[in-house]
Amino acid sequence: MTGPVQRHPDDDALRLECGVFGVFDVRDAAAVTALGLHALQHRGQEACGIAAFDGANFHTERHAGQVGDVFTGPDLVTRLPGQYAIGHTRYSTAGGSGARNIQPMFADLEAGGVALAHNGNLTNFRYLRDRLVGEGAIFQSTSDSEVILHLLARSRKARVVDRFIDAIAQIEGGYALVALTNKKLIGVRDPLGIRPLVLGDLAGKPVLASETCALDMIGAKFIRDIEHGEMVIISDTGVESLRPFPALRARPCVFEYVYFARPDSVVNGRSVYEVRKRMGARLARETGVEADLVSPVPDSGVPAAIGFAQESGLPFEMGIIRNHYVGRTFIQPTQGVRELGVRMKHSPNRAVLEGKRVVLIDDSIVRGTTSRKIVRMVREAGAKEVHLRSASPPILWPDFYGIDMPDRDKLLAANKTLAEMTRFLEVDTLGFLSVDGLYDALEAGPRDPACPQFTDHYFTGDYPTRLLDREIAEGRDDDDGGRQLSFLVSA
Template identity: 50%
Template sequence: MKEECGVFGVYSFSDEAVAKTTFYGLFALQHRGQESAGIAVSDGEEIKNYKAMGLVNQVFDEKILQNLPGKLAIGHVRYSTTGSSTIENAQPIKMDMKYGPLVIAHNGNLINSGDLRQELKDKGISFAGDTDSEVMAAMIATSTKQDLEDAIVDTLKHCKGGFSVVILTKDKLIAVRDPNGIRPLVVGKLPDGYVFASETCALDIVGAAFMRDVGNGEMVVIDKEGLHSRTWSRGEREALCVFEFIYFARPDSDLDGRNVYEARVQMGKYLAKEHPADVDMIIGVPDSGIAAAIGFAAESGIPFSDGLIKNRYVGRTFIQPTQKMRDLGVKLKLNPLRETLRGKKVVVIDDSIVRGTTSRQIISLLREVGVREVHMRVSSPPITHSCFYGIDTPTRAELIASNLSIEGIRKYLDVESLGYLSLDSLVKSIGLGRRGHCLACFNSEYPIKVPEKLKSLKLIFK
């Protein structure tokens, strides 16, 4: 499972240049995408857009930010879900329209973007890249509506899928969220302006106070008059992606009013109740397995210990590893604490098992340093279905839980015991009703119907 993208937007009523604010907002959202980063800024007359491949602090420096003057900005960090990893697909995407220049940045995935793209191509529109964001921008540009906000709403009504979008014009900052609220998006208040961000951790870093989530099917507009909002779609089932809680979001973020770290600790507590084990210590797979391991230890009374040390500087790099290094696999990222683990019986907790290959390598590392018994616990249910709403998941054929029983997975991983958190306990850990989440990768109840042709495409080509 790979992160999707992160979006950020800021509108300042003072004369302060906001490119730096956007830089720090993106810096806080770096975990959501490491392939490319971009910032677009308006000074009221002109929009400048700068983007490149790489991490936020590889793409931007002081000089570049100084050359991006203006009081309104949006920013984006990208991991490619739709579209390949190229500069043409980096965001924000700028387009000149009858409404003036417009820049768009998008997190999520449209399940009907292929059809929408074809309709636009049939009208003679050409595309520089192959992202959903460019499709959205082209739809806004070709809308018959006279007013920009009407054109955006007109476009959104044709878009199906999970999306959180920020849009910049010369004098407006706009944020929209899909009717099911699948991808997160929040509004924050600065002393002299407003901020939009994928996660609340990006509000904290720029000194903004959390105001509220952008509602499902809501469009929030900030202009010189202040903030106004309109709901363009009502009555859809609320379906925030539960994987944001399990893995994607930063633990210091709050989603729908629930702190992510607290939710993960609670998942570990329920896991200890459902799948106890007689062991010497509890360890977690860094980073997202750690909070659940702390919860498991608290509930079971068995001590938590660091057992696997993560190289904090393993991120996206443009230096390709050699084949010999690739063979080392997970050793590039994780190293076991030999002295702590030797001869011990341990519970090792990870947030999820996707293909099973990484977990198997981690368990093999533990065996190599002399761990006596390995009991694997997973702080989410078995993943049996692919995601179509902006998370890069493998095909069902590659998902281990789609093909093997729990006992089959246990044997494949070579562990003494294996236990997954139940769906009910996962939902209870998050503390919101089940109707409030997308749980489709565990129970196949997709909140938005996925076209059969898309399902089969994913099965064949991914």
């Protein structure tokens, strides 16, 4: 891992590393996979790839750009033939954005070919990579996903499944993996279930995907979530479930509900849309204000704004209109043009805003730079008052499990008081959902401080695993480098 992708200082968007998808024994598997990836495009818009197996050979394509731009045309199944395929959409948080880091990654191992797609981040990647390089390994990328292939290659176990168990026992962090061999489709979810993975059924054939919206896209039926710490082995004989790792209490990532998952997905048994509406309703109860209307910052703020409006009795209006056709490569050469850049994505609806007291609902506030531009835009459209509300608690700590979240010194709420944030954002009032309110919206019961029900460190500082690479970088690790690592290390 070489660190997060360098982005412009004004870039305030949160991004997740990727989405994964896989099908087994399905006609035109690459085309079906492309459809599944299209549904998962929101999880990674930087690059995408598909690996297919036709019973004799693997075929792979990996491209920068979005799924609809590169995996199209009637020749797709000719380029990527076979009934077995896995796919990946990527936004790089580890290893940089070069072509060599695009997934799925493929390697010819002693036991045969293996293609691997990975969602998440390994928190002991640097440690493992340094150890492997010291033992003579030659890396072709700077992605943490390649470490898993090297661990598979070096395992002395005879069976492929045992090699996977051997490799995964050495990695730490949050991850959902799909892998394709010449006989099997394998899915693995990390021991805490931080990153999501689901099992579906397409006309009797198994499907693996990051979210249920990908199953809906291809007409597959949702079967169940892959459980935390579970490995599923899909072959001609069916679906086999293994629990090779000691059981831990699940702690799925709460930001899937706040922002990352598509609203029409069901994550860990909860409708994302309904959770976000409840977050907005609870936000209204906690931070209500006299106003004329409620407007979301689209699109991610829409469900919470609906909940806020319904709870407060205020009209829901689209005071900001989002442009869905913004080019990814738009160049902002000067500060003046950069200041106008937010208007490419969001435009004020003057007829709704002029002369009104407006409650703006956003999913979260990270650096605050984009939020401030939006507030200025709303004021310039004639709003009399602007009251900004975040449907998540204040983000106080960075993430190390696959979210490209800035360092703590760049997080607005970690460095300013509420009054200072209010002035910085140029709003009349500012409010955040409480952590208790978030858990209430999740219908999870009160947060258990001894063992929280979710991974929520960005709000609480309570990291669910050890952060070995960070500890080594800060000189705080007491590991002698000579033992096999385990994921069973508490924070």
